[in-house]
Amino acid sequence: MLKFSFKSAVWSAVLLLLLLSLLTPLSVLSIFFMMIPGVILYASLSVKSFILHLVPVAIILVMVHPIYLLFMVILILPAIAMGHAYKKQKSALFALMTGAGTMLAEYLLLLLVGSLIFQFDLSSYIRDVVQLTIEPLTNSSNQMINGFVWTPEMTEDIAKQTQLMIPFALVVTSMVMAFITHIIARPILSVMGLNVSKLPPAREWRMPRALIWYYFLALIIEVVSRQNDGSYWKMIAMNLSPLINLGFMIQAIGFFFFLSYTRKWNPIIPFLLGAAVFFIGPLRIVGIIDLAFPIREAISKSKR
Template sequence: MKFRWTSVAWSIAYLLLLLSLSTPLLIITTLFMIVPAVVLFTSLSTKQFILHVVPVLLIIALITPVYLLIALYFLIPALVMGRWYRKRASAMSTLLAGTITILGEFMLMLLLGTALFHFDLTGYVNDVLEMVTSPMSQLGTTNPLLNDLSFTSEDVRMISHMTIQMIPMTLIVSSFMIAVITHSIVRPILNSMDLAVPKLKPAREWRLPRSFIWYYLIGIVIQLIFSGSKSNYMLMIAANLLPLLRIGFMIQAIGFFFFLAHERKWNKVMPILLAVPVILLPPLRIIGIIDLVFPLRELVTKSKR
């Protein structure tokens, strides 16, 4: 086995990550749970991968059987991303494959929880918010100076409703972030093993399809038309579509700054410094919208000539 000791080390790392689920570190380690399995699956043959992973899963099953289900849950997107790496697929297609798989698992888990265990997500969110806001409301009742901290049942209901509406966007962003973190760690590791993995396009080539402008306009129209109605479904579409598109426009603006710096031969630090205000000041995403609507990059190239 070419990477015998390295593979053993990654198996141990995989076991330690799974064991961390019983500690407060799980909030952080969960983000990296896919990494060891992806490295093992990509660098080893299928038979070798099974020989490395099965002992880890058996140990976890003996310690805490519930964690075996969690391990299998994270193993599925790891196998998908590993397969894409084996095929030398583009970085973006690998990220999309991982994101879609993780998102699909999230949705399947919610579906099964609702269908089999009668899990009420709305009721759960409302109960959690009431548990969190109840102490604040009591403080506001006993101390007039803290009256602004008190929450009425209507306030809790409204926050709960807004939280439920934002769940789709939260799941999408979370799935994508896990895939991005995995790729950013796995790619240099596999390259060090002489396994060439395609990298993402440089930031200066980041461009969204122009059709995103129409999606944004549709989202705004939906929000305007149904803002005073009782159509929760349409409002949920707008509440999730618009923030996702705004993030996309922010990325477009950052890509434009890197393109401008590349064309003008600026110092590599300049686009990073220009990108910071875009992240901190969301209205600056309009630069990305302008870059998407008008041929700014072509104008920069022509002016250079």
């Protein structure tokens, strides 16, 4: 493993700057790159050297504000999890799931600790944020100009819907953070001499066929939630369906890349189709059909 060097000192500085950006407007973007320095440092250094690199960062953070030290601990743990997976030569998918799972577990733990110990009321916080966001719409002069009346009931409904979607948002955020970290950290670690597995090519992306059954289960839960006033079933329905649809979108993207590869299309075409999947909802049907029927096998046989 690498010992202290100028490169490792630079990555420590990058970690410091990213952490300091968390209480600034830049945090909207920097949060997604937060694990990268930690992953690179842990994967390329011995545990002792890694700790020694964190000590000066921690000291500076405490001098600025102790809250930054908490941020560092929260964000360094999933970075360690991903870096450890790289050290053990695990697959790229395993490293991604490990990093995303650790981050998601921390999110849930923070919500639990905040609720039980610090009496943090997530419902009230979301309601206040929604109220602040839509305040221009509730202005009487704006309502008169636009001819649209925004009622307090609408605000309450948006706040409830937002709260119900929190689990989905946490899952997607964790996955995106882990994915971005892998995409950027893998080539850097490869240049540093560490062998890190690649993700399978997009044309090989395939979701488990059981996702079809989960889709039908989500439909049943959605029907139950409409007949039940409780928020529990409604929360499951609102989070399960988007996650399953995301799986179908990934399947559709994989199919487009597979089709492009077998048909020798222009390389830009699958990227355009893949981007369109996220903006044109019905395109996910391609993923459902590809998952339910052996279309790729039929295409491969027809090429022989």
